[in-house]
Amino acid sequence: MAASNPPRPHNESARLDALKKYDVLDTPAEEVFDRITTLAARHFGMPIALVSLVDETRQWFKSHYGLEISCTERRLAFCAYTILEERVMVVPDAMADKRFANNDLVTGPPNIRFYAGAPLVAEDRHLLGTFTVIDQRPHWDFGPDRQSDLADFARLVMHELERRRALAQAEAARAEAQRANSAKTRFLAAASHDLRQPFQAMELLTGVLAQRLHDQTENLALLERVQEALHSGQALLHGLLDIATLEAGTVEPTISEFRMCNVVERLVREMSALAERKGISLGVTNCRRLVRSDPLLLERILRNLISNAIAHTERGRVLVGCRLSGAILRIEVWDTGPGIPLDQIDLIFEEFYQIGNPERNSRKGLGLGLAIVRKTAELLGHRIGVKSALGKGTTFFVEVPLAQAETEPSETAEAQAQADFAGRTIVVIEDEERQRGALSMFLESLGCQVIATSSATEAVSRVRKEGFLPDMVVSDFRLTERKTGLEAISAVRLAVGRHVPAVLVTGDTDPQRLRQAKRGGYTLLHKPFLPEDLKQALNEAFTRLRG
Numbered sequence: 001m002a003a004s005n006p007p008r009p010h011n012e013s014a015r016l017d018a019l020k021k022y023d024v025l026d027t028p029a030e031e032v033f034d035r036i037t038t039l040a041a042r043h044f045g046m047p048i049a050l051v052s053l054v055d056e057t058r059q060w061f062k063s064h065y066g067l068e069i070s071c072t073e074r075r076l077a078f079c080a081y082t083i084l085e086e087r088v089m090v091v092p093d094a095m096a097d098k099r100f101a102n103n104d105l106v107t108g109p110p111n112i113r114f115y116a117g118a119p120l121v122a123e124d125r126h127l128l129g130t131f132t133v134i135d136q137r138p139h140w141d142f143g144p145d146r147q148s149d150l151a152d153f154a155r156l157v158m159h160e161l162e163r164r165r166a167l168a169q170a171e172a173a174r175a176e177a178q179r180a181n182s183a184k185t186r187f188l189a190a191a192s193h194d195l196r197q198p199f200q201a202m203e204l205l206t207g208v209l210a211q212r213l214h215d216q217t218e219n220l221a222l223l224e225r226v227q228e229a230l231h232s233g234q235a236l237l238h239g240l241l242d243i244a245t246l247e248a249g250t251v252e253p254t255i256s257e258f259r260m261c262n263v264v265e266r267l268v269r270e271m272s273a274l275a276e277r278k279g280i281s282l283g284v285t286n287c288r289r290l291v292r293s294d295p296l297l298l299e300r301i302l303r304n305l306i307s308n309a310i311a312h313t314e315r316g317r318v319l320v321g322c323r324l325s326g327a328i329l330r331i332e333v334w335d336t337g338p339g340i341p342l343d344q345i346d347l348i349f350e351e352f353y354q355i356g357n358p359e360r361n362s363r364k365g366l367g368l369g370l371a372i373v374r375k376t377a378e379l380l381g382h383r384i385g386v387k388s389a390l391g392k393g394t395t396f397f398v399e400v401p402l403a404q405a406e407t408e409p410s411e412t413a414e415a416q417a418q419a420d421f422a423g424r425t426i427v428v429i430e431d432e433e434r435q436r437g438a439l440s441m442f443l444e445s446l447g448c449q450v451i452a453t454s455s456a457t458e459a460v461s462r463v464r465k466e467g468f469l470p471d472m473v474v475s476d477f478r479l480t481e482r483k484t485g486l487e488a489i490s491a492v493r494l495a496v497g498r499h500v501p502a503v504l505v506t507g508d509t510d511p512q513r514l515r516q517a518k519r520g521g522y523t524l525l526h527k528p529f530l531p532e533d534l535k536q537a538l539n540e541a542f543t544r545l546r547g
Contacts, residue, residue, distance in 0.1 A: 006080035009127065015083070016056060018126040022165050025053060025060055032160050036131075037065035040153050044146065046133040048110065051157050052079045053120070053129035067110060067134075076105050082117040083127040088147040091115040093138035114139040116147070118154035123162065131157050204438040207531030208445045253294040253380055257403035260287040260329060263299050264320050267306055275310050275318060280336075282310065285321035289329050290403035293380060298400065301376050301384075302331065304369035305396045309335035312394070325399075332397040339390040348386070349374040373398075421538060422447030425468055429459050429475035429488045430505075439474065442531060455480050456488035460495045470500055472541060477506035486520055501541040503534075 009015055019025070037049040048066035052059045059077040061070050074080050078100065082089040094100040094112050106112050114137065117130035131154035261284075268284045275282035291298075302320070309318040316336030323330045340348060349370045377384040377398060388394040426443055430436035431454045440452040451470065453459040456479060463470065473492050475485035489502040504520075507527040523541040525533060 005075045006077070007084065009084055011126065015126045015128070018122050018124060019053060019055060019128045022122075022128070022161055023168060024062060024161060024164065025055060027062070029063065030164075033063035033157065034065070036153060036156055036160070037063045040131070040133060040150075041065050043149065044116075044133050046114075046135050048132075048134035050132040050134070051120075051129070052077070052117075052132055054079055054083055059129065072105065076103055078103075078105075078112070078115045079117055079130040079132060082119055082130045082132075086119055086121060086125070086127060088116065088118045088151055089130075090142050090147065092140045092142065096138075110134070111136045113137050114142075116142050116150055118147070118151040120154055120158050120161070122158065128161075130154070204442040204531060204534075208438075208441050210531075211445050253297055255292060255294055257290055257292050258295050260289050260291050260322060260331065260400070263295055263302065264322075264331070267299065267302055268320060271303075271306055271310065274307070278310060278314070280310065280313050280315060281317040282306075283317065283319050285319065287320070287322035287329075287331065289322065289324065291329050291400045292403045293382065293400050297376050297380055298382075298398070301373050301382075301398055302333070304373045305333040305398070308369050309333050309337070309394070309396070312337040316393070324402075327402050328399050329402055330397050330399050332395050334393060334395045336393040339392055340386065340388040340394055341390065342388075345386060345388065349384075421535075423449070424471040425449045425451065426472045426474055427459050427463070427470045427492060428452045429454075429456060429473065429479065429485065429492075431455060431476065431478075431480045435476070442534065443474075446535070456483045456491045457481065459488060460491050463492060463495045469496055469498070472538065473500050473502040474538075475502065475504060477504055486522075489520070489522065503537045503541055505529075 033051050037051060041047065041049040046066075048064075050064050050067065051062040053062060054060075054074060054077060056074070058071045058074050059079050061067070064070060078089075078091065078094075081099065091097050091100060092114060094103065094106045094115060100106050100112075100115075103112075112134055114135040115132065116134075116139075117132040119127040120129045120131060122128055131150065133150065264284050264287045268282055272282050306318065306320060313335045314337070318336075319334045321332050321334070323332060373384060373396075383399040384397065386394060386396050421443075424447075426448045428436060428440055428443070428450055430439060430452075433454075436452050436454065440450045443450045451459070451462055451466075451468075453462060459473075470492065473489050475488045477485040479485060479488055485504050485506070489500075489504070493500050493502075502520075502522045503525060504522040505525045505527060523537045525537050529537075
């Protein structure tokens, strides 16, 4: 038995900390390390080759060629001496070395007579263990060349240990990123719903107030200022949530083929009133080609481009048109605004960057629309661009691939007449009390009879108990009882035995909500919406039923 325990390195505590960071002790055998020890035994003509790591009390073998045991006590380890210096240690004949002559590993199995060990040197220069070759007979010819080869084997082992640790760190980072992304996704979902709620209630209540003050000029002027501030806050909230959702990677495109005019013409109709208020014209040229994209995300791009053009055009017009270029359809938005300086072209797609608005006047926009355009186009793989001439105007464009097969669309006349809401019975399903009250009050101001409920269960119960046939269901998407608005609307339809038109209200920005709504034949509204938006949605739902 060894006369005394081997000395400890002067930096033993830091060395042990470094070793533990590799998280390799007591792990299963790995082929790469076993291949190295097998190759070393063959190269040096030795019966035993080891990858040895030295911890507080033992030397543990990550790989042990020619040796059955997986560890020994540290007090018996030759390697405990090797880790004292950063150089190869050679013991030609252990029986002739007073440090090891009485060692149990020399006097008994595995009967070590020759030992050569090269330290495993970490990147921070700590010595973690050794790469070792052993024989049961002495060797006096293990010279500098063979020691150099042994050191190379040790470096190869360290390379694999570093690679192993890097992979583990990358996997841990990936898992952490996934956890963070999941947390961010949950936050965005909650924020999209919860942050929009108070804005929505205020919007509807100011709509009611506007109707009550229709002949009070002074009070109406004050209300208009309140609404301007409210709309500015809404726009900022929408933009921030859209940007955050795109950056979180939670938006997944759903690609389909559709007629471009269906998107463009609807947007022009929707935004014509905004253009008229500024005294400019908004028009569209023929865009009847079939394209391949996500219609909802492409609509988001074009809505931002058109609203941006209207915001920066004081006189003249805004025109939306399409140009064919091979297998690509370029949708362009032209305006007669002031143009963009050449040195700022590359900056306008950055968040919060604005031209000619140093005072940050919210009436001139918030600087998020074009950032949303850029990120959404990147998601879809569509090229966007801009051309501008100072004093003459600007053209923004997005390039979309044509559909593979061009077919003529069926012609459908879209009724434009506004429905008469007076006397209509509308079931409101909204679990948030303030929102439910504001929504009900606004609908009543339109002359509707409102049945306000907080859940699908309550809505069905009242429909059955009171025996009325609702003309419309307006439901929030997120409800209590782990129900969705889709399920609530279906439950009401089942209870009355007919297909009641429905408007689905949501604060989520996920395009999947839009797709679910369209598949179910619902009209969808995103919070916060304007009172006029709600009236338009009701009209659309009634019109769809007549069609």
